[in-house]
Amino acid sequence: MDVLGSIDRSKLPAHVAIIMDGNGRWAKERGQDRVYGHHEGVISVREIVNASAEVGIKYLTLYAFSAENWNRPKAEVDALMELLVNTIRKEIEELDKNNVRLHIIGDFASLPLVCQKELNEAKEMTADNTGLNLVLALSYSSRQEIVEAAKKIAVKVASGELKAEEVDSKIFEAHLYTADFPDPELMIRTSGEYRISNYLLYQLAYAELYFTNVHWPDFRKDNLYEALLNYQQRERRFGKTSEQIQTTNQ
Numbered sequence: 001m002d003v004l005g006s007i008d009r010s011k012l013p014a015h016v017a018i019i020m021d022g023n024g025r026w027a028k029e030r031g032q033d034r035v036y037g038h039h040e041g042v043i044s045v046r047e048i049v050n051a052s053a054e055v056g057i058k059y060l061t062l063y064a065f066s067a068e069n070w071n072r073p074k075a076e077v078d079a080l081m082e083l084l085v086n087t088i089r090k091e092i093e094e095l096d097k098n099n100v101r102l103h104i105i106g107d108f109a110s111l112p113l114v115c116q117k118e119l120n121e122a123k124e125m126t127a128d129n130t131g132l133n134l135v136l137a138l139s140y141s142s143r144q145e146i147v148e149a150a151k152k153i154a155v156k157v158a159s160g161e162l163k164a165e166e167v168d169s170k171i172f173e174a175h176l177y178t179a180d181f182p183d184p185e186l187m188i189r190t191s192g193e194y195r196i197s198n199y200l201l202y203q204l205a206y207a208e209l210y211f212t213n214v215h216w217p218d219f220r221k222d223n224l225y226e227a228l229l230n231y232q233q234r235e236r237r238f239g240k241t242s243e244q245i246q247t248t249n250q
Contacts, residue, residue: 003225007055011232013185015059016052017200017207020045022191022215035079040217042087051221053098053132055228059181060134063199067107067141081111084138085118092122099131105177106140135181142201149175178203186231188224190216208234 020041027037045062052060064084070077095102102122111119119138152175156162162171173179183203187196192213196204210227212219 003222003229004055007225007228008232009056012056012228013208013231014057015061015182015184015186016057016228017061017063017184017187017204018048019063019187019189019193019197019199020216020219021189021193023217025191026215026217034076035083037215037217038080038083042083044216044219045087046091047221048219048224049095049100049132049134050098051224053100055225057132059184060132061105061137061178061181061184061200062135063137063140063197065106065138065140066198067110067139067144068198070110070139081115084115088118088122092125095122095134096126096129099129101126101129101131101133103133103135103181104138105135105145106138107144108138110139133181135178137199140177140199142198145177146202173202176202183207186210186227188212188227190214190219 023037023041024034025037026040027034030036049060065080069080092102102119104119104123108116108119115138119136149172153162153167153171157164157167178200183205184200184207187200187204187207188210189195190212192211194211196209200207208231210230212223212227214223
């Protein structure tokens with residue numbers, strides 16, 4: 001079956017979010033340490049970014065490092081930060097060549113200074129690109145994001161810049177890390193786990209969720225295409241009935 005040929009490019013999700021899970025388990029199954037799995041996972045990142053750009057996805061958000069991941073063994077965290085720096089250095093010219101624009105969400109200040117420097121330079125280099133928007137969630141916690149948004153709004157209300165009755169969903173969303181992006185319409189999680197894991201909790205309110213047993217280092221473009229095709233076979237009702245949706249689409 002030609003999965004790519006079966007995809008209706010006029011009905012693609014504008015924004016796909018992925019939880020890249022299973023690097024450690026993939027490595028363990030092969031008698032290797034977890035860091036080996038993370039290195040192999042970079043190959044999947046490269047392929048999925050390229051495939052997303054080619055098929056016409058506008059926004060791709062990858063859960064690269066959660067705030068909770070700081071609690072992992074120091075050696076693994078250090079290796080992940082080094083891998084991040086090396087990957088950005090190695091891949092940024094290719095991203096720029098492919099018209100990909102890089103964005104970062106999360107607690108940016110908590111990252112090592114060398115990571116901040118490389119990421120800022122990469123963002124600047126790709127700032128004028130108009131193709132795929134690649135969003136890396138780094139040191140990211142959705143609960144913390146929501147708390148921080150509430151604090152910022154509270155300060156504005158206390159100072160008189162905003163009135164409490166003016167605060168609505170649009171105001172709230174404007175204070176999230178993702179203020180400049182549409183909400184994800186499809187969320188993919190690899191490696192057989194069925195959790196959202198503190199990832200885009202507000203933004204995923206109406207997203208279609210797709211879970212696969214494939215570990216991230218084995219996740220390739222055909223797996224992405226299968227997820228997109230599965231998405232297109234679902235009916236997105238947003239509280240309406242099937243009959244209402246069908247009437248609207250006629």
